[in-house]
Amino acid sequence: EFSAGLHLSRYAAVKLLATGHALHERFPVTRAALEAGDLSLAHAEAIIEAAADIPRDDLAALAEYEAQVVPFAAAESRARTKAFAETVAAAVAPVPLTEAHRRAHEDRTVSVTDDGAGQATLHASGPAALIHAAFDLLTQEGRTILDAAKQPDTAKLPGAAVDGRR
Helix, strand or coil, rough: CCHHHCCHHHHHHHHHHHHHHHHCCCHHHHHHHEEEEECCHHHHHHHHCCCCCCCCHHHHHHHHHHHHHHHHHHHHHHHHHHHHHHHHHHHHHCHHHHHHCCCCCCCCEEEEEEEEECCEEEEEEHCCCCHHHHHHHHHHHHHHHHHHHHHHHHCCCCCCCCCCCC
């Protein structure tokens, strides 16, 4: 109902609800900065995403994280904020490499969202190297299909010879 009322995809609506919940439950400083107009929603999302490895019960680490990240975010782009926030999160709540790898492995997902009008969105999360490889493969295949569609297929034309002459 929420997605229909706001004319958003189901994915976008779920992301907005999750962001609002996180701001309310875990990120009071970020929420206050967003309410004051010091941050954009994109900045707030970057702050929340980068803090994924900070344990929910470690309130001191989360407070330290927000104290460093929110002022930085108010003066920087979303991309720079995300990179800085990831660094701060790793410093205030270090996660052993084996634990980070285990979590990442468990969090791998692939899903499809129908966007209407015959369109859909493919969502995939996993190791960066594999995701970039999949993106490259899909891009190459897409270009091949588009290039083939632009070329007349002379082999299928009635009376056409192999070299394209009649």
